[in-house]
Structure formats: structure tokens, C-alpha cells
Amino acid sequence: MADELNLVEKSRIMDSTAMKRALRRLATEIVESNHGAEDLYIVGIRRRGVPLAERIVNQIESIEGHRPLYGILDITLYRDDLSTVGANPIVNRTELEYDVDGKVVVLVDDVLYTGRTIRAAMDQLMDFGRPRRVQLAVLIDRGTEHRELPIQADFVGKKVPTKQTEIIKVMLTEFDDIEAVGIFEKPGE
Amino acid sequence: MNKPFHRKDLLGIRDLTAEQIIGILDTAENFSEISNREVKKVPTLRGKTVINLFFEASTRTRTSFELAAKRLSADAVNISVSSSSVSKGESLLDTAMNLDAMAPDCIVVRHSSAGVPHQLAKVSKAAIVNAGDGANEHPTQALLDAMTIREHKKHIEGLEIAIVGDILHSRVARSNIHLLTKMGAKVRVAGPGTLVPRDFAYLIGGNPTGREGVHAATLSSTGGSPSISESNTLATGRVSALTVCDHIEDAIRGADVVMILRIQRERQDSAYFPTLREYAIHYGLTNRRLDLAKKDAIVLHPGPMNRGIELASDVADSSRSLILDQVKYGVAVRMAVLYLSTGGTAISSSKGEQ
Missing domain, CATH: 3.40.50.1370 (Aspartate/ornithine carbamoyltransferase)
Structure with a gap:
């Protein structure tokens, strides 16, 4: 994506070690605030929330010795901008294998920005059942001044104040060459 | 692109x-x-x-x-x-x-x-x-047939697919022949002589403007000689992927997929074949005929089916028949x-x- 838009990296805010640490801490906080991994259902939001959720699940398993449930949400069909984005975007599969009723669902995404993705994810989740509780974990929180909906994260890897012209890119080995988080901007802005 | x-x-x-x-x-x-x-x-x-x-x-x-x-x-x-x-x-x-x-x-x-x-x-x-x-044409039928095939065979390219029945009147056959040959499958059609057009170009052509990108899969198999006009290349490329068989057995032998078309009884007064009973005997898909196909061959039918005419009841109800999967997809x-x-x-x- 960065190449397509001709973006330049302004600064690197996390390397792979820092990301590992942040994810380990997120996993610990999730377990701590829920008093264990019982009834936990970790759900990654496509695309970049998915590998992050997987890593959190692995961390929780190594902390608790018990693997929480794991699922994937594709929010495309719940987007609020389908009538404005032009051609309809590609739909990927939602995989919630287990019943969400009565579970503590932790949504995982890479970046919290406007909050619209999370709104879509929550709406979709509710169509699958009635979780006891829904929480949000993100690797990067860009700050409340960009929020367009009243949505906050319960667990944050790193809070990064940004300008609207900037783009935060979480690079993961599943999709990119490297494992890092950087702030990008279009040249001349 | x-x-x-x-x-x-x-x-x-x-x-x-x-x-x-x-x-x-x-x-x-x-x-x-x-x-x-x-x-x-x-x-x-x-x-x-x-x-x-x-x-x-x-x-x-x-x-x-x-x-x-x-x-x-x-x-x-x-x-x-x-x-x-x-x-x-x-x-x-x-x-x-x-x-x-x-x-x-x-x-x-x-x-x-x-x-x-x-x-x-x-x-x-x-x-x-x-x-x-x-x-x-009936494009969504061909797409759901393709989806059923993909779910069971994982791919379409290279498969041998028999289409049996009233090819002449069938929009399902036409859409499927377009789709399957574009996706690189080999298609064999069979049916009563009166219901199977011999003219390949008529079946698969009809696109004289030769739109870009069409039939790339089959074009490549012809070597894509640039001296031949595009519409001709299209025809030859896809003809090699499409065969007309005189007997249902020839179409089914070795097939991965057997697609049975509905006999359109409403057209019976046009005398394309003598009687339904005779059609069933010569072109109905029975277990014995299906045994000629590959062991893991699947059977498709666009519905509504005439049990005992184009499709024997025991075939329709067997695990090889994916008719209800087709409806689902x-x-x-x-x-x-x-x-x-x-x-x-x-x-x-x-x-x-x-």
C-alpha cells in the first residue's frame, strides 16, 4: 500500500522487538483484567488484526497454559461507506467457529483511528449472538481527536498522536517484508 | 491486467x-x-x-x-x-x-x-x-455450477466435463460451455442428433468483435498464431476444448463431472426425439453409464429434474449427485x-x- 500511494516513512515507532513486547503486555493485561482466560474469545479483524490476534492467543496460552477461543471477522459487508467507495471492495470470509453467547470477546485490530471499523465489527459480532462483554485491543491508538464515533480501546500497545495527513502502517511478516510500525506521509505534506 | x-x-x-x-x-x-x-x-x-x-x-x-x-x-x-x-x-x-x-x-x-x-x-x-x-444464457446457473465443481474438485482447469441432453435449447449448456472452456476445462457434449448443434463456432462464438482478454486460457493452448484473425483463433482455441460425441457413453467415459440437462417436455410436440421413454433408454444417466466416468465423478443437474428420464432416480439420490449443493451455492x-x-x-x- 505504501508503494502504491508513494508514501515516505517519517519515523519508525516500533521495531519487531518492541512489537513483541507490546503484544506480550497486551496479552497479560487481557488475562489480568478478565481474571484468566476462561470464556475469552480473541477475534482478529481482517486484515492486519488477524495475525496480531493469533500472536495474542499464543501469548495467552503460554501465560495461562490454556488456549482461548480464536476467530476472524471480515467487516467489509458492514462498512458504512459502501455507497461512497465506488466499486464494492473484496469480501473475505468471517470465521467465528464457536458460539459467542456468554463469551468475553476481545476484538483485535492493528490501528484505532476513526473508530468506524470497530463499529462495523461490533455490529457484525452482535449478529452472531450476545457476548457477555466486548473489549477492544489495538496495537496502535492514534488518539481520540481523530475519533468519529464514541469508541475507545481497552488495551493499547502504544498511543501515538498523529496528524490527519499521516498514515500509520503496521507491517507484519504475514503481509510485508519486515516487522515494524512506521509513520508515513505523502511527500510534500 | x-x-x-x-x-x-x-x-x-x-x-x-x-x-x-x-x-x-x-x-x-x-x-x-x-x-x-x-x-x-x-x-x-x-x-x-x-x-x-x-x-x-x-x-x-x-x-x-x-x-x-x-x-x-x-x-x-x-x-x-x-x-x-x-x-x-x-x-x-x-x-x-x-x-x-x-x-x-x-x-x-x-x-x-x-x-x-x-x-x-x-x-x-x-x-x-x-x-x-x-x-x-443463464450466467448465474453456470457460476453456481462452477462453484459446486470448485468446492468438490478444488479447481476447474484440466477437468473433463460431460454435458448431456438438449444442448440446442439449453441456456444452461451455453453459459456452462462458455465458462468451462474459459476456465480451461475440456467439455464433451452429447445428446440426440436433433438437439446437439454440430457447429462449434455457433456454440462458442458469437463474439465477432473479439473482446480483449477473453478465452485467454484456451488461446494459449493453440500457440496464439498472430496471423490468424482473432475471432478465428478464438474458435479454433476453444474448439479443441469442446467435443461433440454421438453417444452419451463417449462423453461420460473418464469424465470428472457429468452435467445432465433437463429435457424440456414443453418442447415435446416439436418431435426432437420419438418418445421420452426412448430418450431415457439412450440418453438417461444410469448408474451403469455413470460407472464409465472417473470413480470420484460428480453429477450436476440444473433442475427441475425429470426423474427416470434424463436422470435415473438412484443416481439422483446417490452421494455423487450434488443437486442440492448446487441450489445451496x-x-x-x-x-x-x-x-x-x-x-x-x-x-x-x-x-x-x-
Whole structure:
């Protein structure tokens, strides 16, 4: 994506070690605030929330010795901008294998920005059942001044104040060459 | 250039590239999960209107389109010919323009005459989806057949596929021959001589402008000699992927997929074959005939089937018959088509929001 838009990296805010640490801490906080991994259902939001959720699940398993449930949400069909984005975007599969009723669902995404993705994810989740509780974990929180909906994260890897012209890119080995988080901007802005 | 299917209308498989077909099938596969949910509905097409305009009787296809629209939260309206003003003498285009004035987003049309959806597409602002036009095409049927094949065989390229029955009148056969040859399958057709056109170019051609990208899969197998005009290359390329057999046994022998067409009993008075009983004896698919196919061969039928005529009852009820899978995937395919065709004009959809 960065190449397509001709973006330049302004600064690197996390390397792979820092990301590992942040994810380990997120996993610990999730377990701590829920008093264990019982009834936990970790759900990654496509695309970049998915590998992050997987890593959190692995961390929780190594902390608790018990693997929480794991699922994937594709929010495309719940987007609020389908009538404005032009051609309809590609739909990927939602995989919630287990019943969400009565579970503590932790949504995982890479970046919290406007909050619209999370709104879509929550709406979709509710169509699958009635979780006891829904929480949000993100690797990067860009700050409340960009929020367009009243949505906050319960667990944050790193809070990064940004300008609207900037783009935060979480690079993961599943999709990119490297494992890092950087702030990008279009040249001349 | 990989151009996804983001066009306004779906009039036929003939107009699609292999990449576009794959794009629709991939989307449909991702939609299929929605029908397994407890709440079988997503808000995607909320506020959009889909009109099912059926000039020909249909239960399965109409219900399938209606469910597809409703599961995407679109409002679906069904119009069938018996209740329409066509019976009061209104012309087709007037009907279309009147419907258009009510601002639907999509009109799904079935008509007994070939080309009706194409006419509507010219006058209507709505996306037109062909749900079967005469003996021309039935694109969503071919797509759901392809989806069924992909689910069971994982791929279509290289498969040997027998299509048996009334090829002459079958829009299902036409759409399938287009789709399967574009996807690189080998197709063998068989049926009574009166119901199987010998002229390959007629079956697979009809696109004299030679649109770019079409039939790439089969073109490559001919070596793509540049000296031959494109339409000729198209014909030769795909002829090698299409064989007409005199006997059903020759078509079925070694096949991965056996596609049985419905005998259109309403055409019986035209004497294409002597009796239904004779048809059943010579062209009906029995277990004995099916044994000639590959061991893991699957059987498809577009429905509604005439048990004991084109398809023996024990074959229809066997585990090799995927007729109900076809119906199931039909909803997913139609959801994908409605989703893609109501999505506005094609622009690159890079998310770029973070």
C-alpha cells in the first residue's frame, strides 16, 4: 500500500522487538483484567488484526497454559461507506467457529483511528449472538481527536498522536517484508 | 491486467474474462458462510432495491435471487408475468422504463426471448442481471455450477466435463460451455442428433468483435498464431476444448463431472426425439453409464429434474449427485453478483484509511 500511494516513512515507532513486547503486555493485561482466560474469545479483524490476534492467543496460552477461543471477522459487508467507495471492495470470509453467547470477546485490530471499523465489527459480532462483554485491543491508538464515533480501546500497545495527513502502517511478516510500525506521509505534506 | 468484475450488468458469461469469473466465485465462496449463520443477514445492501422481473415461470431461481437480496438487506420485489401489465399489452421497453422510474438498483430479468436483458440494459439505469434469456444464457446457473465443481474438485482447469441432453435449447449448456472452456476445462457434449448443434463456432462464438482478454486460457493452448484473425483463433482455441460425441457413453467415459440437462417436455410436440421413454433408454444417466466416468465423478443437474428420464432416480439420490449443493451455492453466487453489480463504477479500492 505504501508503494502504491508513494508514501515516505517519517519515523519508525516500533521495531519487531518492541512489537513483541507490546503484544506480550497486551496479552497479560487481557488475562489480568478478565481474571484468566476462561470464556475469552480473541477475534482478529481482517486484515492486519488477524495475525496480531493469533500472536495474542499464543501469548495467552503460554501465560495461562490454556488456549482461548480464536476467530476472524471480515467487516467489509458492514462498512458504512459502501455507497461512497465506488466499486464494492473484496469480501473475505468471517470465521467465528464457536458460539459467542456468554463469551468475553476481545476484538483485535492493528490501528484505532476513526473508530468506524470497530463499529462495523461490533455490529457484525452482535449478529452472531450476545457476548457477555466486548473489549477492544489495538496495537496502535492514534488518539481520540481523530475519533468519529464514541469508541475507545481497552488495551493499547502504544498511543501515538498523529496528524490527519499521516498514515500509520503496521507491517507484519504475514503481509510485508519486515516487522515494524512506521509513520508515513505523502511527500510534500 | 486483472480487471475484477465490477460492471453494471451481468448479461452473460460470454462477456467475462476468466479472471472476472474467478473473482465472482471467490466472492461467492466468502458469502456462503452467511447462510450458515443464525442471523442470515448482513446490512450490506441496505436501502437498495432489487426487482425480480420474471416473464417465465421459475421457482428455484426466483426464490434464490430473492433470498440473496434479502440476506444482503436489499428490498426485493417480485414481478411475474401473470400479474404484470405486459398481459395488458404494455411493451417490454415501456415496462422497463416504468420500473426504472421507480429507481431500483438492480433488475433481475428472465424472459423466454434471447436478448431481452441486453435490451433492458440499454434503457435502464439499474444494474441488469440475466436470470435466463431464451436459449441464450443463464450466467448465474453456470457460476453456481462452477462453484459446486470448485468446492468438490478444488479447481476447474484440466477437468473433463460431460454435458448431456438438449444442448440446442439449453441456456444452461451455453453459459456452462462458455465458462468451462474459459476456465480451461475440456467439455464433451452429447445428446440426440436433433438437439446437439454440430457447429462449434455457433456454440462458442458469437463474439465477432473479439473482446480483449477473453478465452485467454484456451488461446494459449493453440500457440496464439498472430496471423490468424482473432475471432478465428478464438474458435479454433476453444474448439479443441469442446467435443461433440454421438453417444452419451463417449462423453461420460473418464469424465470428472457429468452435467445432465433437463429435457424440456414443453418442447415435446416439436418431435426432437420419438418418445421420452426412448430418450431415457439412450440418453438417461444410469448408474451403469455413470460407472464409465472417473470413480470420484460428480453429477450436476440444473433442475427441475425429470426423474427416470434424463436422470435415473438412484443416481439422483446417490452421494455423487450434488443437486442440492448446487441450489445451496446458488444463493451465495447470487449474493456475490448482486453485491458486485450494485457497487458503482470501478475505481481502485485501496483502503488507505490508517
